[in-house]
Amino acid sequence: MGYRSRKNAVERSMEKKTVAMILLALGLVLLLPLRAGSQVKTSECLDCHEGYKGYSHGSKSCTDCHSTITSLPHPNSLPRPSCAECHQQVVYLYDQSVHNEKGMACKECHNVHFLQKDKKRCGSCHGNVSHRTLPSSAKHLDRLACIACHGKPVSTQMTVRVVTKGKGAVDPRTIDRNGDQFIDRDEWTSFQGLPRSESQGKFSVEKSYRVEGDMHLITVKPVKCEACHSAKGFFSHARLRFFGKTVTELPIDASIFIPQLPVSAIFAQTVHGRSGVKCADCHTSQKEIAQDRSESDAVCAKCHKEVEDVYNNSAHGTQGVAHCVDCHNPHRIRSYRELDAEERLAVCARCHKDYLSRHSWLPNTSLHFEYLECATCHSPSSRKSMVFYFAQRKQGQKVPLRYDELSVLVGPGADLRNMFGSGRDISVDTQIGQLFINLKKQEPSLLIDAAILVTKVYHDYSITRLEEKKCVICHSRDAHFYESMYFILPQKEGPEYIRIRGTLLSAYPLSTFINISLLGEDKISKRDIDAFLRLKGTAKIDQARALGFKWIDFFGITLIAIILIGVCIHIILRIISRIAVRR
Amino acid sequence: MRGQLHPLALRIWHWVNAAMIIVLMITGASLRISEPKILFGYSSAVLIHKYAGYAVAASFLFWLVYCGVTGSLSRYYVIRSEDLKGMPKQAKFYLFGIFKGSENPFHPTLQEKFNPLQKVAYVFTMCVFTPAVIISGILFSNILFFRSVIDLMGGLRVLDAVHVIAAYAVAVYLVVHLYTSTLGKTPLTHIKEMFTGDEDHVESVGSSSTTRTAG
Secondary structure: HHHHOOOHHHHHHHHHHHHHHHHHHHHHHHHHHHHHOOOOOHHHHHOOOHHHHEEOOOOOOHHHHOOOOOOOOOOOOOOOOOOOOOOHHHHHHHHHOHHHHHHOOHHHHHOOOOOOOOOOOHHOOOOOOOOOOOOHHHHHHHOOHHHHHHHHHOEEEEEEEEOOOOOOOHHHHHHOOOOOOOOOOOHHHHHEEEEEEOOOEEEEEEEEEEEEEOOOEEOOOOOHHHHHHOOOOOOOEEEEEEOOOOOEEEEEHHHHOOOOOOOOHHHHHOOOHHOOOOOHHHHOOOHHHOHHHHHHHHHHHHOHHHHHHHHHOHHHHOOOOOOHHHHHOOOOOHHHHHHHHHHHHHHHHHHOOOHHOOOOOOHHHHHHHHOOHHHHHHHOOOEEEHHHEEHHHHHHEEEEHHHHHHHHHHHHOOHHHHHOOOOOOEEEEHHHHHHHHHHHHHHHOOEEEEEEEEEEOOOOOOOOOOOOOOHHHOOOOOOOHHEEEEEEEEEOEEEEEEEEEEEOOOOOHHHHOOOOOOOOOOOOOHHHHHHHHHHOHHHHHHHHHHOHHHHHHHHHHHHHHHHHHHHHHHHHHHHHHHHHHEE | OOOOOOHHHHHHHHHHHHHHHHHHHHHHHHHOOOOOOOOHHHHHHHOOOOOOOHHHHHHHHHHHHHHHHHHHHHHHOOOOHHHHHHHHHHHHHEEEEEEEEHOOOOOOOOOOOOOOOHHHHHHHHHHHHHHHHHHHHHHHHHHHHHHHHHHHHHHHHHHHHHHHHHHHHHHHHHHHHHHOOOOOOOOOHHHHHHOOOOOOOOOOOOOOOOOOOOO
16 A cells, blocks of 8 residues: 555656646747747737727737737736827927926827727817907807917918809909909908999808917917917918909908007007006907996006096096096006106196196296196195206207216216215205306206106096195295105116205205296295294394395385375374364 | 476376386286285286386386486486485475475476485486386396396396385385375376476476475
8 A cells, every 4th residue: 555655646746747848838839929920919919908999090000009018918017108109290299288298198188099089179178268368258269279379370371251142243353443462451341331233242251260280289378469460460361262253362451350459569568568467457358448438447447446546536537537548548558757747748638738728827837837747736645756857958958968968078987976065965055056057167058957747646636726826835945846856867877866955946046047946935924024023132133034035025015114104194294284274 | 488397208208107117016016926816817917017117118218318318317317415405404394394384495497306305216216226127127027038147146036136126116206206296286286287297387497386396
């Protein structure tokens, strides 16, 4: 039993080894063909990957893309196939797109195994794009492909199909009247206005906008309005296909159909453009905003709420006489500082044409308007400053001096700041006057000019001052602008504003400031005399000096009063004596 | 010697000049009182003042030429030592004598038209204050044009002071002149004379009974 069992065990072990060897040999034989041809047949793949039966990606086989599979069975984990191997150009463009930036793979839009299945369009993901900020969004979305705005179109074409109907179709010359092979606006307008008999029935106009570009290159930011709405826009080379007696194709002025924004070039330079205001911030629809003025004010108020509140409570606002755009052109807007006083005055004068005759009560009317602007008087809450600057008389016009012109007068390289002396406190009466005299010796045409400017405007111009008409509002030492006076010194780097103090009331003994001199001086008042009488010693003398020319009126009127009293006494005495003589 | 104390030309001049000066006084006051609309609108006051000023300047020129040519300037408008001596006597008459019914110590003749006080007042008014007010007024008429002259004078404020001081002097004179014109035989005697020319009263030296006091 023991021997038999030992023999059986040995035999059994031998048999197992033999089976293993055979199996191994079989396995090797089975694998040989793969190794030798490096090819795994698509059909073999589909044996396992049954779901991909009927796949389509052109004539590609599985291993064309899954190129790391050289034999079967393949490893569980395979590297992602590279689309770029075949679609090099597309991938290059895609790399620049917003979709790539967001980490989207090709397969998120393309079903790579079944190219015709699950075709993704823009709307598949962006199904409900409201385009709220796009003016006339429905119209734009209906007519334009997404890439027109969101891509980089390589070719664009607008075609206007005009199909004439009726018995006798219209001759092409009916539309191209001058025969220059181009349809301009006038020709189009007159064509549209053709009487029925001449156009021989109705005609239909269809506009189509063809945009070619690569869908893979969807840009991060959409194009600006000017991409189409300008003379060099996408569809600027429009063609008219005229189906009349014959089919004619002619170029046509695209601006007839695509309104050109007249301001697109200027707008970028405006204060709005510079601060990043976009067309669509105001134009939520292609409907002209200005048609409804209260609506247009509301558009401005989106940003300028504070101004609107002030304005609405002012006379202009409550009477509804003028709206924002009546004074301000939002497409050409310049900041208040960019306008000179003359330009600001011109804004008011658009309506207030009779401003000169209305101010005829004002002595030296035109002279006042040379130095003041409307808001100086009519908007008391506006901030004002009196500014002085060097000017030169050129052909009767006062022209402010530039740095280079002034440095010729004071000597090249000279520090203009030193002209005022070392003191920090610069006074109109002394330093500026002296400087003026010194410079005038060198250049007789030189003058120091001044203006009272509004530095921060308050949109309430309700004060008419009709009742006041008081010269002393400005012509007195208490005038508001004396608190804010600057000398504008042209420097290499730009104008420097130097703070100065003092008043202009004929303060300077020489009438060098004749052009800007404020002749009026406050009259002597009871307060002056009371103060004089109350004071004692040197203070009295100081007060007497301070009164200066005011004494003339005091003595003049006093003298006349005394004489009149004397005359009265004389008359009374004459009457009394005459009565006495008669008795 | 028969003659007119007030020749027609001078009478016309007197009243034209008077009217212009009144206009100047009113407009001048409304300019000086800088709140407009009290007497005149400022702009119209400026305009009227300016042209009335030109008129007075022209009338002054006429007076100067007329008096110079006729010799009345040297005859009536030179203060002599007798005038200075006569001044207290004349002042005494105005202050006391006139009430007592005393006779005016001065009798106007073609040789001596003005009493000493009157003469001093006239000389100062016509030869100092009026020229001063006229010249400064002309400088004011175009500040920019006369700029260098104004600067030489000491500036606009000084010019203004000269004009206004002289104007006050003329105004003081005007008050006195108006009152003394009523000091004739009757209050209207001198005023009438200034229209009629005083023909009936002055015929020759010392023959007049009229007391001439108009100052």
